[in-house]
Amino acid sequence: MTSLEIIIVAAGSGLRYGAPLPKQYCDLGGRPVLMHTIDALRAAAPDAKLTLVISREMTQLWQDLCDRHNFTSPDIVFGGATRWESVCNALKSSVGIADIIMVHDAVRPLVSKEIIDRLVKAISSDTGVDGAIPAIAVTDSLRSISDDGHSKSIDRSTMRAVQTPQAFRGDRLHSAYDLPYTDSFTDDASVMEAAGYCNLVLTKGSSSNIKITNPGDIAIAETLMKLNSLS
Ligand code: C5P
Numbered sequence: 001m002t003s004l005e006i007i008i009v010a011a012g013s014g015l016r017y018g019a020p021l022p023k024q025y026c027d028l029g030g031r032p033v034l035m036h037t038i039d040a041l042r043a044a045a046p047d048a049k050l051t052l053v054i055s056r057e058m059t060q061l062w063q064d065l066c067d068r069h070n071f072t073s074p075d076i077v078f079g080g081a082t083r084w085e086s087v088c089n090a091l092k093s094s095v096g097i098a099d100i101i102m103v104h105d106a107v108r109p110l111v112s113k114e115i116i117d118r119l120v121k122a123i124s125s126d127t128g129v130d131g132a133i134p135a136i137a138v139t140d141s142l143r144s145i146s147d148d149g150h151s152k153s154i155d156r157s158t159m160r161a162v163q164t165p166q167a168f169r170g171d172r173l174h175s176a177y178d179l180p181y182t183d184s185f186t187d188d189a190s191v192m193e194a195a196g197y198c199n200l201v202l203t204k205g206s207s208s209n210i211k212i213t214n215p216g217d218i219a220i221a222e223t224l225m226k227l228n229s230l231s
Contacts, residue, residue, distance in 0.1 A: 002124065004048040005098035006041055006165060007090040010034055010106030011055040011079020023212050024106040025061065029222050033212055034062075035071055036109035036225070044113035049098065050074035052106075053086045084177075084185045091177050097170040103188045104165035107212040110224055111165065118203040119167035130197035131168035133189050134205030135160035162187065163205040172197050 014022035024034040034052075041050060052074045054062055059076070066073050077093045079086035087103055100123055104111060115134050122132035138159045143151040166188045168176075173188065176195035185191050189200055208224050210217060 001047075002100060002120070003098040003170075004045060004100045004102065004120070005051060005094065005170065006045065006048045006102045006104055007051045007053060007087060008034075008037060008041070008074070008104050008106050009053045009079065009083055009086045009090075011053050011058075011086045012083065012106075013055070014107075019215065021061075022058070025058070025065070026212075026218060028109060028212075028218055029225060031069055031071075032065055033109050033218075033221075034106050035065075035069060036221075037104070037106050037111065038071075038074060040109060040111050041104065041116075044111065044116040048102075051077055051090050051093070053077050053079045053090050055079050082181065082185075083187075084181050084191065087188065087191075088177050091174055097174055099170055100167055101170040101173050102165035102167045105211060108164055108209055109212070109221060110206075110208045110210060110228070112206060112209070115163075115203075115206060115209060116165065119165065122201045122203050123167055123169065128199055129169075129201055130172050130199045131166060131189065131192055132201045132203050133166045134163040134209065135202045136163065136205040136207055137161075160202060161205075162189070163209050163211070168192060168197075 010024045012022060019026055025032045028036055054076060056078045077090045080089055119132045123129050138156045138161050142154045142156045142159060144154050145151045176192045176197055179195055210221060212218060212221060
């Protein structure tokens with residue numbers, strides 16, 4: 001059987017959000033966003049090993065939240081100053097290397113079984129596939145901006161918005177994370193490409209798999225969760 005590890009990166013400070021707490025700890029329908037994310041992954045991939053990356057300063061807060069909500073936390077690893085470092089720390093802590101490793105943003109609580117299954121299927125289809133990434137079409141019109149402030153339209157039909165979880169062959173992800181850090185590493189796919197693992201398949205993401213970024217996104221997530229529970 002194919003082994004699966006899912007690393008949940010939750011060590012960001014969420015500064016863009018403007019809330020007193022990082023967004024992954026904010027309340028969503030009575031529980032922190034992060035608990036919804038963990039539960040969604042547990043339901044979608046019951047056999048996966050989950051590894052949770054949080055910042056060291058949040059250990060007590062997370063412990064208190066788990067006690068209050070009677071919630072069992074996955075194994076914890078401490079994060080670093082960048083997302084790349086947080087993923088690196090999780091990979092270094094692994095005992096053994098899973099066949100497939102996914103990395104998921106803690107602030108996407110609406111991840112679904114369909115998204116996970118499509119990723120596993122895409123990777124398992126061919127040993128030449130290095131990884132699989134959920135993506136959706138871009139609905140806004142797009143413009144590219146140059147240094148002098150000028151902008152010009154770009155063809156949105158050639159663009160995709162990329163989501164998490166991103167899934168990779170475990171041994172190749174470990175080897176890609178041996179590279180030294182550069183600013184161009186914005187997600188795990190960019191680290192894989194820098195290491196020469198460029199056969200990354202795009203799978204169907206979901207417009208419901210939102211990344212909680214702004215305060216209004218909590219209300220949107222709440223509505224989407226209610227709709228899911230009705231279907
Ligand atoms: O900052 P951004 O919203 O892109 O972060 C995406 C995810 O990476 C979040 O879930 C955040 O908690 C995580 N992260 C992390 N360690 C960092 C920075 C971000 O685990 N140093």
